[in-house]
Amino acid sequence: MSPDEIKPERTDAGGVRVLVAEDNPAVREFITRSLASAGHRIVAVGDGQQALDALEKEKFDVLVTDIVMPNVDGIALALKAVRLFPDLRIVMISGYAQERMRAHNLDALVHRIIAKPFSLEEICAAVKDAISLPPGTA
Numbered sequence: 001m002s003p004d005e006i007k008p009e010r011t012d013a014g015g016v017r018v019l020v021a022e023d024n025p026a027v028r029e030f031i032t033r034s035l036a037s038a039g040h041r042i043v044a045v046g047d048g049q050q051a052l053d054a055l056e057k058e059k060f061d062v063l064v065t066d067i068v069m070p071n072v073d074g075i076a077l078a079l080k081a082v083r084l085f086p087d088l089r090i091v092m093i094s095g096y097a098q099e100r101m102r103a104h105n106l107d108a109l110v111h112r113i114i115a116k117p118f119s120l121e122e123i124c125a126a127v128k129d130a131i132s133l134p135p136g137t138a
Contacts, residue, residue: 015039016131017058021051021065021077022093027116031064031093034120035127048072055081060088062127067094082109089130093118 018040022028025046032044043058045051049071051063063081067074078090090109095116111130114122 015041016062016127017041017060018043018062018064018127019051019054019058019060020044021046021048021063021069021074023047023066023069027066027093030120031123034123035064037120038124038127040127048074048077051077052080055085055088060085062089062091062130064091064093064123064127067092078109089127089133091123091126091130093123 015038018035020028020031020035020042022031022044023046028044028046032042036042040062043054043060045054047069048065051065052072054060055063063078065074065077069077072080074092074094078092081088082090089111091112091114092110093114093116111133112126114126
């Protein structure tokens with residue numbers, strides 16, 4: 001299945017609304033299950049364009065995005081998302097050191113950057129930290 005054919009996966013538990021944008025199905029599933037087990041409501045998509053589409057349809061508290069993705073990468077997604085939704089908290093993930101350095105140039109927009117591989121505890125802590133910050137701070 002190509003990223004264009006991926007249907008948004010959702011969990012409807014109560015809690016913080018989190019949009020997950022990750023092109024690797026196994027990582028996307030791990031993040032979705034991890035955050036759902038922490039009580040968050042999750043919508044998961046396979047690329048940045050699908051994330052932008054989801055953001056236009058629903059309100060989210062946190063965006064968890066991979067940096068390297070097809071169509072719209074995580075950095076372009078973060079720039080567009082925060083312009084449209086200034087209170088959106090952003091957590092970025094990447095397995096590439098060079099890409100994490102690019103994201104560090106977005107310190108004013110990105111609340112956390114996590115290196116792959118990461119644990120259930122790390123992703124849950126990153127989202128918890130992001131939502132605990134006052135609006136407009138990164």
